[in-house]
Amino acid sequence: MTALNLGLPRYRQDGADAPSMLGRPNVPGLVDSFGRVARDLRISITEKCSLRCTYCMPEQGLPAIPRDNLLTPAEIGRLVRIGVRDLGVREVRFTGGEPLMRADLADIIARSSDAAPGIDLSITSNGIGLDKRVAALVAAGLTRINISLDTVDRAHFAELTRRDRLPDVIAGIHAAHAAGLTPLKLNAVLMRETLPGAADLLAWAITEGCRLRFIEQMPLDADHRWARDHMVPASELLAVLSERFELTEAPREDPSAPAELWYVDGGPATVGIIASVTRSFCADCDRTRVTAEGTVRSCLFGDNETDLRTLLRNGGTDAAIAELWRGAMWAKQAGHGIDVAGFVPPERSMGAIGG
Ligand code: SAM
Ligand code: SF4
Numbered sequence: 220m221t222a223l224n225l226g227l228p229r230y231r232q233d234g235a236d237a238p239s240m241l242g243r244p245n246v247p248g249l250v251d252s253f254g255r256v257a258r259d260l261r262i263s264i265t266e267k268c269s270l271r272c273t274y275c276m277p278e279q280g281l282p283a284i285p286r287d288n289l290l291t292p293a294e295i296g297r298l299v300r301i302g303v304r305d306l307g308v309r310e311v312r313f314t315g316g317e318p319l320m321r322a323d324l325a326d327i328i329a330r331s332s333d334a335a336p337g338i339d340l341s342i343t344s345n346g347i348g349l350d351k352r353v354a355a356l357v358a359a360g361l362t363r364i365n366i367s368l369d370t371v372d373r374a375h376f377a378e379l380t381r382r383d384r385l386p387d388v389i390a391g392i393h394a395a396h397a398a399g400l401t402p403l404k405l406n407a408v409l410m411r412e413t414l415p416g417a418a419d420l421l422a423w424a425i426t427e428g429c430r431l432r433f434i435e436q437m438p439l440d441a442d443h444r445w446a447r448d449h450m451v452p453a454s455e456l457l458a459v460l461s462e463r464f465e466l467t468e469a470p471r472e473d474p475s476a477p478a479e480l481w482y483v484d485g486g487p488a489t490v491g492i493i494a495s496v497t498r499s500f501c502a503d504c505d506r507t508r509v510t511a512e513g514t515v516r517s518c519l520f521g522d523n524e525t526d527l528r529t530l531l532r533n534g535g536t537d538a539a540i541a542e543l544w545r546g547a548m549w550a551k552q553a554g555h556g557i558d559v560a561g562f563v564p565p566e567r568s569m570g571a572i573g574g
Contacts, residue, residue: 243549247541248307249507251517251551257507258309260302262295263573264327264511265316269347271381272369274408275569277441278381281316288512292323294531296330298509298540303335305541308507310339314573316511318342319349325359332360339363343406343574346391347384353391353398364395365404370416371423379412392427402430409433409451409492417456418463425488432478432491438557439519441568447557453479453494460490477503501554507544508573515544517551522565 242252249257266281290298302308311331318324324342331340341363342356349364368388370376376385395403405424407413413420417433424431433456438445460466469480469489477500478491501518508516513528525547530540556562 240546240549243545247305249545249548251548253502253551253553255502255504255551256307257505257517257548257551258307259506260299260308260311261506261508261573262290262298262311262313263315263509263571264295264313264318264324265289265320266511266571267320268315268317268345268570269320269382270317270345270384272367272408273379273381273442274410274436274440274445275574277568281441281568281571284511288528290509290511290513290528290531292326292330294513294528295327296334297531297537298513298527299331299338300334301537301541301544302507303338305537306544308335308338310341311335312341312343314343316570316573317345317347319344319347319352325352325355328356328361329359341365343367344391345380346388346395348387349391350394353394353400357398357400361400363404364400365406366392366395366429367406367408368392368420369407369410369413371420372416375412375416392429396428401428403428405429405431407431407433408436409453409456410436411449411451414451414456414459418460421460421464421483421490425483430489430491432493434493435496437495437519437555437569438562438564439569439574441570443564445564447496450496452497453492454497456492457481464490466490495555496557499554499557504554507548510567510571510573515547516567517548518555519569520555520557520565521552522567523550 266284268276271278271280299311328340339362340360343365346366369379373385377383407420421431435453436445436450457466464483466481466483469482471480477493480489480491483490510516513531514524514526516524525543527540527543530543
């Protein structure tokens with residue numbers, strides 16, 4: 220594997236090489252051949268980012284996507300309409316790269332909100348610049364935000380993200396609270412380097428009234444440095460947190476939610492752990508992903524992508540787009556396969572897919 224294999228999508232163009240629908244039941248939803256149904260739509264809207272987290276981006280950032288290849292707000296709104304009206308999508312999350320890097324984010328949210336009134340519309344963000352834009356985003360229809368924060372130690376944050384921007388992230392968290400985007404969830408990637416500060420981060424999150432969830436690090440870094448024997452499993456985090464807090468198992472927010480929850484010191488505060496690697500939840504996966512260039516990616520770890528953008532731009536009907544999307548999801552792979560001998564990480568890194 221070369222050091223920087225960022226990958227370009229393998230398109231199935233215009234339905235010409237559309238995935239086989241053999242055996243698919245005649246139902247409208249996004250079912251796959253393992254019986255799962257996707258209802259949670261993640262749309263990546265940019266490859267650009269204000270940070271360079273070592274577990275995600277290369278130091279120089281991802282190669283720029285030509286502007287014409289990016290889906291426009293109108294195209295995103297149309298996909299949201301098709302997803303919700305025709306395919307059973309129940310929630311939509313915008314991600315990236317960093318969604319706040321798109322100047323037209325409020326327009327994207329407004330068009331999606333018009334396309335599917337009442338739907339849960341959220342973003343996953345690093346929070347940088349949110350303080351200046353949150354009011355406009357909420358007015359456009361944003362209902363929730365998850366903010367990523369791995370440490371509250373400024374020097375460590377600068378090292379992990381290659382940018383000294385911790386105060387900006389904290390300003391974003393405060394702004395989200397003030398705008399009523401609560402309960403605010405914080406995501407932290409669990410790594411050897413972040414383990415010693417994990418208890419401090421949890422204490423800080425509780426003081427700030429945020430719900431912290433740790434995510435096991437997945438082999439989706441652009442630099443391909445992830446190693447199974449170096450990653451921190453959820454069990455190790457639990458042992459470290461238990462030295463400072465009393466943790467008791469709590470019910471999941473909903474059965475399909477990936478985070479396992481623990482009450483901290485008797486509650487009501489909780490901490491979540493998304494053990495994507497060691498306790499894979501692929502069997503319950505309900506996600507369908509669209510990349511910033513308009514390809515359906517049925518699994519984080521599957522490099523086969525199905526191009527919707529060509530149909531979107533060449534007069535394809537909503538029905539044709541929905542059918543192509545159904546085919547892409549029918550072909551979804553069983554799981555990430557990290558523990559299978561010969562596992563090869565996908566070509567795209569996390570920042571190029573959207574977490
Ligand atoms: N820039 C936004 C952010 O950081 O929240 C959205 C995009 S980011 C790719 C989405 C989520 O993926 C973040 O919570 C981030 O921490 C997580 N992530 C990135 N690389 C990861 C990796 N290798 N393993 C696990 N989670 C990762
Ligand atoms: Fe940017 Fe988010 Fe990736 Fe960090 S995790 S580099 S903030 S896209």
